[in-house]
Amino acid sequence: MNKTNVILHGDCLNILQTIGANSIDLIYLDPPFFTEKTHTLKNRERTVEFSFDDVWGSNKAYTDFLLERIAMMKPLLKETGSIFVHCDKSGEHIVRAILDNIFGAENFQSEIIWTYKRWSNTRKGLLPNHQNIYFYSKSPAFTFNPEYTDYSETTNIDQILQKRTRDPHNKVVYKREANGSIQHADEKRGVPLGDVWDIPYLNPKAKERVGYPTQKPLLLLERIINIASNEGETVLDPFCGSGTTCVAAQFLGRNFIGIDSSEEAVQLTQSRLAKPIKTESNLLKKGRAAYLNADNNALSLLVGLDFNPVHRNKGIDAILKELYEGTPVLIRVQREYESLTKAAELLIAAKKSKNAKKAILIRHYRDNVLEKDIIFDELEIIDSPALSIAKSFD
Numbered sequence: 001m002n003k004t005n006v007i008l009h010g011d012c013l014n015i016l017q018t019i020g021a022n023s024i025d026l027i028y029l030d031p032p033f034f035t036e037k038t039h040t041l042k043n044r045e046r047t048v049e050f051s052f053d054d055v056w057g058s059n060k061a062y063t064d065f066l067l068e069r070i071a072m073m074k075p076l077l078k079e080t081g082s083i084f085v086h087c088d089k090s091g092e093h094i095v096r097a098i099l100d101n102i103f104g105a106e107n108f109q110s111e112i113i114w115t116y117k118r119w120s121n122t123r124k125g126l127l128p129n130h131q132n133i134y135f136y137s138k139s140p141a142f143t144f145n146p147e148y149t150d151y152s153e154t155t156n157i158d159q160i161l162q163k164r165t166r167d168p169h170n171k172v173v174y175k176r177e178a179n180g181s182i183q184h185a186d187e188k189r190g191v192p193l194g195d196v197w198d199i200p201y202l203n204p205k206a207k208e209r210v211g212y213p214t215q216k217p218l219l220l221l222e223r224i225i226n227i228a229s230n231e232g233e234t235v236l237d238p239f240c241g242s243g244t245t246c247v248a249a250q251f252l253g254r255n256f257i258g259i260d261s262s263e264e265a266v267q268l269t270q271s272r273l274a275k276p277i278k279t280e281s282n283l284l285k286k287g288r289a290a291y292l293n294a295d296n297n298a299l300s301l302l303v304g305l306d307f308n309p310v311h312r313n314k315g316i317d318a319i320l321k322e323l324y325e326g327t328p329v330l331i332r333v334q335r336e337y338e339s340l341t342k343a344a345e346l347l348i349a350a351k352k353s354k355n356a357k358k359a360i361l362i363r364h365y366r367d368n369v370l371e372k373d374i375i376f377d378e379l380e381i382i383d384s385p386a387l388s389i390a391k392s393f394d
Contacts, residue, residue, distance in 0.1 A: 002019055002020050002023050002024075002234070002257065004234055004255035004256065004257055005250075005255055005256055005257075006257060006258070007240065007243070007246065007258040007259075007260070007266050007269045007270055007273070008257070008258065008259045008260075008266075009259075009260065009261070009263055009266045010259065010261060011261050012069055012238035012239065012259045012261075013068060013069050013072070015238075015259050016069070016072040016073065016076065016238065016259075017072070019076050019236070019257070020076070021075045021076060022075070022076070022077070022078050022079070023076060023078070023234065024076045024077050024078065024081055024234050024235075024236045024257075025077075025078055025080065025081050025143065025228075025229045025230075025233035025234050025235065025254075026081060026082055026083075026084075026143075026224075026225065026228050026229040026233065026234075026235045026236070026254075027073050027076070027077060027081070027082075027083040027084070027235075027236045027237070027238070028083075028084045028085075028086070028221065028224055028225075028235065028236075028237050028245050029070075029073075029083075029084075029085055029086065029237060029238050029239050030086040030214060030216060030237075030239055030241060030245075031066060031069075031085070031086075031087075031238075031239045032062075032065075032239075059094065062091060062094060063094050063097075063098065066094065066095065066098055067098050067101075067102075069238065070083075070085070070098055070099070070102055071102050073236075073238065074102055074103060074138060076236065077138040078138070079138055079139045079141050080138075080139075080141050080142055080143045081137070081138050081142065081143070082109070082135060082136065082137045082138065082142050082143070082228045083099075083103070083135075083136050083137075083138075084112075084133050084134070084135050084224050084228070085099060085133065085134045085136075086131065086132070086133050086216070087131070087132050087133075087134070088128070088131045088132060089128065089132075092132050092134075095132075095134060096111075096134060099134055099136050103136040103137070103138065107136050107137045107138065107139065107140075108134070108135075108136055109135045109136060109137055109142070110134075110135040110195045111132060111133075111134055111135070111195060112132070112133040112134075112135055112195050112196075112197060113130050113131075113132060113195060113196045113197065114130060114131045114132075114133060114197050114199060114220060115129055115130040115196060115197065115198050115199075116129060116130070116198070116199065116200055116201040117129065117200075117201075133224070135228075142228070143228055143229060143230065143233075144227060144228065145226060145227050145228070145230070146192055146193065146227070147192075147193040147223070147226065147227055148189040148190035148191060148192060148193065149190055149191050149192075149193055149194075150190055150191070193227070197220070197223065199217060199219050199220050199223070200217065200219075201217065202215060202216075202217050202279070203279070206279040207277050207279050208277045208278055208279040209279075210242050210268060210272065212241055212242035212265070212268065214241055214242075215241070215242040215244060216244050217244070217279070218244055218247060218248050218251070218278050218279070220244075221244050221245050221247075221248035221249075222248045222251065222252060225245075225248055225249055225252050225254060226252065229254055231252070231253040231254065232253065232254070232255070233254055233255065234254065234255040234256065234257065235249040235254050235255070235256045235257075236256070236257045236258075236259075237256070237257070237258050237259070238259045239259070239260060240258030240259060240260045240265065240266075240269055241260060241262075241265050241269075242265065242268055242269065242272070243258060243265075243268060243269025243270075243272045243273065245258065246258040246269055246272075246273060247269075247272050247273060247276050247278075250273060250276060251276065251278065295317055295333070295335075297333075298317045298318075298332075298333035298335075298362075299317060299318060301333055301362060301364070301384050301385070302317075302318055302331065302333075305318075305320065306320065306321045306322065307319060307320050307321060307331065308321060313350065314346055315330075315332060315346040315347050315349055315350030315351075316330045316331070316332055316347070316350045316354075317331055317332050317333050318330075318331045319331070324356075324357055324358040325357045325358075327354075327355060327356045327357045327358070328354060328356050329356065329358045329359070329360065330347065330350055330351055330354065330356050330358070330359040330360070331359070331360045331361075331362065332346065332347040332350075332359070332360075332361050332362070333361075333362045333364055333384070334361065334362060334363050334364045334365055335364075336364075336365060340361075340363055340365075340381075343361055344361055344378075344379060344381070347359050347361050347379055348378045348379060351378065351379065358380070359378065359379040359380070360379065360380045360381075360382060361379050361380070361381045361382075362382055362383070362384050363381055363382065363383050363384065363387060364384045364386065364387055365387065366387070366390070
């Protein structure tokens with residue numbers, strides 16, 4: 001019988017041989033990605049540096065490494081078990097071929113796309129904003145606990161409220177009683193979870209971030225564990241790194257076995273398990289739309305300009321895409337409820353904090369008196385079209 005809720009130090013190639021066959025319910029692994037780089041990062045206090053090599057020299061070396069280890073994982077899974085393998089564009093073609101070879105293409109269940117917004121792109125080409133997670137089962141009898149998401153904003157309410165069936169021409173139609181009245185649908189939980197997961201990447205200031213180069217968010221691992229295992233079952237992570245899988249398993253009432261060849265990673269995982277911290281995602285709770293709070297009335301005055309709207313900043317409404325002397329040009333529109341002085345103060349404060357050399361305040365209301373001494377060199381004040389037209393009648 002396996003000892004569970006342990007973190008083991010060593011090469012999983014050796015340790016996997018000590019785990020009993022048909023004893024694991026779920027395997028998740030985030031192995032080296034074939035990036036041909038050495039990854040290094042320090043913890044928040046900058047007292048510990050975590051580092052690992054992801055340099056292989058050839059496709060064959062990387063393939064042999066993964067193939068040998070993943071082949072040992074399949075016998076460990078129960079017939080109801082599944083494996084999730086995390087990768088990116090560097091080695092996804094290799095990972096998929098290995099999994100097809102070992103688990104069989106017929107047991108491929110999903111290619112999960114984990115998408116996120118992270119940072120700007122400094123190289124030529126499209127910004128890489130996703131990673132892949134391949135989901136294979138050991139057999140058709142795999143455990144799967146469905147999750148549901150909200151209906152699309154464009155979903156017709158009748159699709160939710162009414163039962164549907166197929167007519168003699170095999171076309172989907174709404175089902176009706178013999179007297180022509182509608183048949184109400186059974187209880188609807190929402191739309192079944194799809195294979196594209198929009199889960200935020202860990203913010204550099206997130207409380208759960210520990211400084212490990214490839215640390216994944218607990219929210220991602222919790223979703224995998226929830227859909228593919230049940231409470232009391234056992235989750236194995238053969239490359240546990242910073243221990244996110246084990247911490248997520250502990251939060252969700254699963255047993256876990258973590259393995260890593262780095263002694264620092266093992267110690268880090270053990271410390272996280274002793275004092276588990278989870279960062280709640282306000283983005284997922286509120287939705288991305290909740291953060292789109294730019295003032296549309298203000299932005300409507302900027303039509304014809306090439307600008308980026310600014311959200312969640314009380315001093316700036318927009319930033320021109322064209323720079324001025326190498327710095328951004330900040331724009332603010334005076335609000336109905338504020339004096340010109342107040343609008344100027346907010347924009348000047350933003351200008352200083354952003355080290356900008358040009359800021360433009362659009363005066364929108366007949367408030368021509370600055371209540372305080374404002375340094376006019378700090379910003380330009382121009383009238384909105386509406387105010388200019390109104391003044392023309394004076």
